[in-house]
Amino acid sequence: MVRGTLWKRLARGAAAAAALSLVALALRAAYAFRDRNPGYAVRISVSAEKSRAEPRPLRAGFARERINPDLGDPARPVWLAGFSQNRAATAIHDDLWAVACVVDDGHTRVGFVALDAIGLFHDDVIAIRQRLAPELGLAYAIVAATHNHSTPDLMGLWGPHPLRNGVDPAYRERVIATAARTLASAVAALAPAQVAFHEIAVPPAGLVADTRRPEVYDSDVRVMHFTAPAGGATLGTLVTWGNHPETPWAGNTEVTADFCGVLRDVLERGASGPAGSLAGLGGVHCFINGAVGGLMTTHPSTTVRDPLTATDHRQPSHDKSAAVGRQLAARILPRLREPAVAATTHAPIAIEARTFELPVDNVNFLLAPVLGIMDRGHSRWRHVRSEAAVLRFGEASIACVPGEIYPEIVNGGVERAPGGDFDVEPVEVPPLRALLPGRVKFVLGLANDEVGYVIPRSEWDREPPYLYGASKPVYGEVNSLGPETAQRLHAALRELSAALR
């Protein structure tokens, strides 16, 4: 009798507890997916017509500020992003930076800020923009992470264990504030400028490997070189190239800007070694990554030769990062002293930018916010807000891609991959660079968002048989929103490029 009552009570208690936890879970999910920026929309359409009709002199401004984490408190470890969890930073090997470049054609002003960081979600980009005073006059601000894998977690996935968010909110706040401040400093530094565009072929061998078929790279380096008019001193450069900054690899616990930092440094100050020397240009140098998906990396099996010491580096190390940065600088610097495409003091700016939605199919990306690992709002159920843009800048064009796009979508070579889940003809065609106007076409990766891998639909593969007869699943899909991402983004960029023309 007593016993029966006890069981009933226990059962009732358990049912109530289960109902409560379901309600708690639902509330937690609703909170996790809440739109952080309801109603936020970008719809910018700025024509270059006025600038062409009424030419005014070009101005450019550069600024930079350190964004090193504070490693002083052993009770508050700094979790490094990009490989496995539980990688606490042990030292600062070299500085992390926010580098801003602002250009102004006399009618329209655009800012770029590149951060030595793993990636920023669109909500963080909005937070940076909200701190830009209207008096700065920026028609559009582009925020790009270099996708560095030796920097503090800013996305949440790399805490002490897989169920703990690795982001330090105070550091995140500091990066956001610094990015906005650096853009403001670059506006304050605006000065008359001449810009020259360079496209430099850099064969990938000995620099970057492609760890997933088809073998397509984003290997050309593209440079905007800003000097004082009439061939004066260098104000700075904006450089793009596609590769994961993860050279020191998973065993490294020291904060470093990787090859991006070395490249910026050598472009500015030069470098020398027993086998040669490079003269720097002065100025401030801004590196923005390109198409890094599918998967561009200086792999531990890639041997890189340091052109200044004539030594080969295979084992991941800071010296290997330096070799990558110096290789790039060695190819860029001589070219900047040669005639460039359309060196000019008049480079009209046009902008087409808009927010759009991407569906979230990836179950991990749905679970992570509920578990508190990822802090990213949904614009509506199972959709995130992201952003795409295409700009014209004189003879150049600039596409802003919100994630890690596979280079075949950018440069051509999307395949109907045997074993793919959809067995369709390539959808994301023609390649982005064929859609872009102008003579030198910059494609900025991880610009204004990090949505993960952007994988062609005809190469999407989760189910057996696996791609190209592989015995196990290929790597990539686990870090993608889903198989719709690439075609939606391609469609958005295609529309924006058409509007720009």
Ligand SMILES: [Zn+2]
């Ligand atoms: Zn990546």
